[in-house]
Amino acid sequence: MSRGSNQKFKFTYLMKVMLEKTDDEHSLTMPQILEELYKYGVSAERKSIYEDFKDMANFGIEIIKEQKGRETFYHIAGRDFELAEVKLLIDAVQSAKFITQKKSKTLISKVKGFVSEHQAKQLQRQIFINDRVKTMNESVYYNVDDIHTAINQNKKIKFKYYKWDINKKLIERHGGIYFVVSPWALLWDDENYYMIAFDDWDKKIKHYRVDKMMYIEVCNDERAGKDEFKNFDMAKYSKATFGMYHGEKTKVCIRFANHMCGVFIDRFGKDIIFISKDENHSELVVDINISPQFFGWIFSLGNDVEIISPREVVDELREYTKEFIKKYE
Known part of the structure; x- marks a missing residue:
């Protein structure tokens, strides 16, 4: 048999054929394999294919031989991803x-x-990509990579931060100045990507929506905030920060009907402690960043959930409710 034009790539094309054309439910006979190789300009003899199958095992690609009647079939045994x-x-x-x-x-x-x-x-x-809201910032994919680079190199980053205006256009925050912060982690919360960073100016841990960040540059300065992030608990931070909005963190006692317990387990995890108050009601204490988003979440749970303490949070909720109702009087 004459040698094909791509003969030196025989092994590579053979792997490609087997990976693309075969699986647990689809196999190829030897004549079919040779035919597929010929499409790539590769000619081969059966004996050389058998040897290549043995070599593929060294790459973690096992070829299964199966007899069906008078014909012999070959297929990939398994893949990295099912x-x-x-x-x-x-x-x-x-x-x-x-x-x-x-x-x-x-x-x-x-x-x-x-x-x-x-x-x-x-x-x-x-596959169905629906009409749900998706970010319009195509660069978010590369922003994540830039942030990871800064974290791995222990460097600060600078970027411009944007927000939507009434005309549905992204406009620069704070007059277009560059934000300079020390990135420490990335968090996927409520279907959005956030960068968790330390702000030297305010001496605080803050978060930023990655899809609202543009013109990211890795700086030469080393990151700050090492002590603040030494014992930082990302899980607690995410649970306490509703909708990723800032607010003063406070221990809040919430009373609820027992049938609502699943709502709090889903939100705060199984490590929370329920304190029984009577046959049908319990309480829990959790760290919450107090914000309108938190109050809105409480409203959404209906009459079976009530904030018990601290008093200042109860009063703040009461005032928030009054102002909200005024708009509809």
């Missing part, structure tokens, strides 16, 4: 609000490369 796992990855990409629709389609296309073309067709049937 079909169900790839479906989960695609679901995560689709649901992430901080990834634009354009970038979502690009990422999904790449993720589909983890499975065979037959399995990819199953994924295609389930």
